[in-house]
Amino acid sequence: MEIVSVAVPGPWWTDLSYTHGYPLPPGIRVRIPLGASSRVGLTAVAEEPENSVRPDDIKEIIDVIDRLPPLPDELWRTICWFAKTWFIGKGMAAKALLPVPFLAGEPLEEVCPGPRTGSSSVRYVYEPRDSDRMAVYRDILTASEAPLLALFPELSAAKKFWDMLPAPVKEEGVLWPDLSKGKQWDFWKRSRKGEIRFAVGCQTASFIPISGLSTIIVDEENSGAWKTQKHPLFHHRSVLAARAGFAKADLVLGGRMPSAKVFLQIGRDNVRSRIRDRLIFVDMRDASSYSSDGIKDRLPISRPLIRETRNSLEKGRWVFWILDRKGYAGEIFCEDCGSPVRCPKCGGVMRWEDKTGRLRCLDCGSVEPVPEKCPTCGGPFLEGQRPGLEALEKHARSLFGRDGIILFSDDGTKIPSAASIMKNYPEAGIILGTRKILSLTDDISPGTVGWIDADAEARVEEYDAKARAFSLMWESAWRGESPDSRKIVIQSRRPEKNWQQTLGIGWGHFWERELQERMEWELPPFVPMLKIDIPAFKRKQLAEDLEQAGFDYWESEDRSDTIWVRTKKFDALRKTIAPYFDIKNTRSGIPRITIKLD
Template identity: 30%
Template sequence: MGLSDRQIGVLFPGPWRRPLSYTCRVDVPVGSVVLAPLGRTSRPRLGLVMESEGDHPGPVKEVWRVVGDGPSIPMDLMHLIGWAWRWLGVPMGRTLDLVLPRWLFKGEERLMSPPECTFDADRGPRMDHALAPCDADRFMEGVHRCLAVPGCKGVLALLPERTMVRPRLEDALSAGFKALEWPRTPAGQRRAYSRLLSGEVDLVVGCHGAAFVPLPPGWTVYMDDESSESWRPVSYPTFSIRALVVERCRVGGLHLVLGSRFPSSRVYLRVKGAAEGSVGAIERVSQVRLQGGSDGSPPGYVTAPLIRRTRQVMAKGASAIWILDRKGYVGAITCSDCGAEFRCGRCGSPMRSDLISSQMACPACGFRAKILDRCPRCGGAFFQVGRVGLQAVFQEAQGVLKGARVRLVEGPLSDPELRDLVGLSREGPLLVVGTRAVLPLCDLMEVRMMAWLDVDGEAASVAGYDGDARAMGLVYESLWRGVDPQPRWLMLQTRSPNSGWRRYAGQGWRRFWEVEMAERARMGLPPFGCMVRIGASQEQMGELRSVLESLEERGIISGVVEEDGGALVHLSERSRVRDLIDVIGANGHPTGEFPRVVVFSD
C-alpha cells in the first residue's frame, strides 16, 4: 500500500456480515458507491463505503473507481445496515440488498442523486395506527391519517403483497388522489421517482420494493397489515421488513401510520385502549371436529359438513377455497394428541418423514433431524405420519363434487395463474384446493367460502410461543381479506373445536390478546422479553456451548435450551440484543452459516 493510499471498508450486497477492507487513492465519504473487485476472479461489483478508514494488516485490493459524486444512499437507509445486524442479527450485506436503490444506477453509472434526509439517531418515533378489518376501509383511513400530518406533501403506501396494490391504487384514483403504482423495472422506477420529486404525485402505492424509496422532506409513510407474514423477505425470512421501516421512519423524522387487520403484539400494547371497530363475525365462523380412524389413522379432511357447505355456496354461483398446508400424498409428522406439526428449526416449514432413515427432513431448506421423543407443544409421546395431502384431497373433491370445476394449486401463484383462476371464477362457481399461497385470490375475486381443512397445524411457529397468534392472524385474514368479505363464510376443521385460541375466532382481536399477553407477561416471553435462536451444526455445538457459558456467566443471557440445529437463549432483562450479537458475531466467518441468528421480540 502506497503512502498516498488509505483503507476504507466496503460492503457488498449478499451474505456478508461486515465490510471488507480496500485501499483507495482519494478521500471517499461514507455512503458513496464504489466499483471494486470481489472474489478470486476480481469481477467488479458495486459496493457501499461503510467505513472511511481501516487498519487491515495484510495486503488488500484497491477500489477501481468511485461512482457518482458524494453519497448515493441517504443516512436513514445507511443507518439500517448496522442497526439490523446489532438488533436483529441480519448480516449487513443482506440489509444492503434490501435498501440499496439500484434503480439510481444504470450499469456502472449513477443517473440520479437521492435527496438528503434530516437524520437524528436519538429522535423519538412519530407513529399512528389505522385499525379496521376490511382492507379498503383500513387503507383509506391510513392514507388520510398520513395526509392529516401538518406539512404533509405526499404518502408512500406500502402493502405486503403485490395482488393488493392494484385494488388499492384504483380506490385511491377514484378518491381523487394523484397516485401511481411503484414500478418493477429500474427505468420505470426512475421515471416514477422523478415524478415524485417534482410534486406530480401525492401518493405512491407499492409493496416490498417500494419500502426503501429515498423520500424528500414532507413525505409520510403508511404500512398496511403490519403483522402479515408476507413482510418477511424471501431472501432472509427471519425478520419482518416492518422493523426496518419503523426504525427508518424514526431516525429520518418520517411520520408513520401502521395499518392492522389483526395487530401484532407490540402494536396491541400501543392500541389496546383504542376502539376495535366492527369486527365481530361469530355468525360467519363454524368449527368442525376432525376425527381419526379407530386404528389411529389420520383424520379424513373431506368431511360431510365441508361438502354440504361447499355445495350450498357453489349452487348460488359463488366460489370457494379449501386450504391444506400439506402437499402431495405423504404429509407431515403430527402429534396424535394435539395435532401439532413438527416444524423446521431453521426456516419454520413443516418437516416431512423419511421412512427409510427414521429422520425428518425439511422440504424447503433441506435441514434434517431425528424425530423427537416427545411433542414440543403438549409432551405427547405418540406421533403419526399423515398420508393425506393436497393431491389426495383434490382427487376426493373431484369425486364428491361431480360436475363442479375444481382446481389444484400446490405453490405460490404466478401472475398468469392468478389471471387464469380469476377468469374461471367469472365464468361460474369454482373450487380452489391449495396451500395458504392461494389467499391472494381474495384480492382479485369474490370468495364466499374459506375452509381450513386442518387448522391445528397452523398453530405452530419457529419460536414456539407465538403459534396461537399466527393462527388467529390467518383466521382474521381468511375472514376479512380482499373483495367484499362481509358475506364470506369461514369453516375451521380441528380436533378441538372452541378450545384454546379457537374460542376467539370471529370475536375480534382484543379478547384474544388480553389472555395471550397476560400469559406472555407471566412467562417473560416477547414482547416482555427477548429470545434468540442461534443456529449451529453438531460439529459447531462445542464452540457454541463455550460461548454461551461465558455469556451466561456475564449475565447477558438467563437461560439456554439446546435443540436440533443450535440453541434457543433467553436474553436477561438488563441486556440488549447487540450485547449478544457482538460476542456471537465475532466468532464467525464473514459469510459462513455459523452463527445464524434469529431474534424473537414480538
C-alpha cells in the same frame, strides 16, 4: 494517505481497510480490489481505530464512484441500524435493501437533499374491512402534497389501492409493481431527485429514496408476507418503523388486526368486529370422515361443511376449502416396522404425490419414486398418513360432481388470476388449496370458507403458532369484498376451545390471553429470541463463550449446528460473538443469525 473503511456485501461483519488520498464521508460508493477481482463497496465509519495497520501495507481504492453520498441520510442511517440490530455487516444490509444496479456502481446524478425538520408520529388504522382501511389511506395521501410511501404486503392489494386514487393524483406518483426491473431502476433514480411525490407498492418499494419522505403507510403490518424468505431474514415493518424515525416521517400502521408488538402499544380492540354469528365450529371426532386408498387416516368432511358449501353454490357464490397439506399424503410409513420413508439425500420427510407417483422431500426438494418395499426393514406394506389436498380433491368431486372443483396444489406454479378463474368457470365452484388461496378473496368473494383441519394451523412447533392460526382465520372472515355474509366452517378436535374461542370475540381478547402466556414464559415480544446457525464443529466453543458471558441459551436437539439465545442485551451479545463473524472465518464458515422479535 488516509485509511478508509469500506463495507462490502458478504457474511462477515468486518469492514475492509483501504487507502485514499483524502478522507471520504460515509455512504460513498467506491470500487476496491478484493482477491483477484474488484468489488463495489460503501465507505463506513470505522468501529475500531486501525492503530496496528500502516497505510503502506494496505491496498488503494481503485475508483471513487460518487463525489457526494448518493443516499438520503435517513436511508443510510437505516442501513447502519439494520446491520447492527440484525447482526449482519453493513455491506449485507445494503445489499438487502438496495437495488442491484446501485451496488454494481451504476452512475447517479448528484443531489443534495435537505434534512427534513419536525418529528415523527405513529397512527394506527385497524379496520377489518379492506375498503374501510384503504379509504383512510387514500384520505391521508390526498390531504397532503408531501412525499409518501403506501406499502401493501401483496400485489393485488397495492393495485386495488392505486385504482381508488383520483386520476390527477396518480400523475404525481407511481405504482411500483407495474414496473419492469429496468423501469424500477429508472424511477428509483427519479425519486432521489424529487420527481416522484409518492409510490404505491409492495416489499420492493419499501426503500425507495423518495426525497423529503414525510409518511410511510404499512398495511397488514401483521402479515407474514412482510417477512423475507432468504438471509437476512427480517420483517419489513420493523425496518420501516426505524426508517420513519430517522426520516422524521409519520408512520401509519394498519390491518385487520395488529401484531403482538403493536397491540402492546394500542391496547384493547376498539373496533369490536364480532363474527360469532358467522362462525360454525365442528367437532372432527363427531364429523363424517372419508377414507382414501393407501392412507391410514381419514379426511373429515362434516355435514355442516357440506351444507354450507351447497348453499353457497346454489346462490352462485364460490367456496374455498383450505388444507395446509400438499400432495396425496403427508408422508409414508411401513406397516411392519413403523419407520417413515426418509429422503436418501438429507433424511427429511417425504411427501407422497399421487398425481406424479413420486415422493418429494420437504427439506431439500429432491424427488424419488415410491419404493416397492420399506427401505428400513424390507417390509412390503407401506401406507400413507395425514391425507393431503390430492385426496381431498377426490372426495370433493365425489360429493359435488367433477365440474367446478379447482385444486391449487401450490407446487411452485403461480396461482391464476381471479379474472382467469372466473372466465374459465363462469359458474361458481369449489377452490381447494393451502392458505395461499386466501389471496383470491380480493377479487372472488366466497360465500363459505372451510378449514378442513384447523388444529393443524396451530400445531407447528413455534411459539407464535396460535397467533398465526388466529390471524389466518380472522383474515378468511374479513378479506375481500362483501365479507359480512361469509360463513367460516372450522373443523377441529377441540372446537371453540383456547384460541378458537376468541375468534367470536375479537383480536383484542386473543392478544390479551396470548401475551399473558408469553410474558410468563419470557417469549417475544417481551424477550427476543435469536437462532444462531453455526458450523457444527464450532458449536461447542460458541456454547462455552455464551455460558461464560452469562447468556440464557440452549442447544438444538434436532440439529447439531444450531444454538438458541434469549436476551435483550444485543450489544453484549454482539461483542461475545463478533470473533465468529470476522472475514478470516470465511472458509471455515461464518454463522447466520435469525431474530424473533414479536
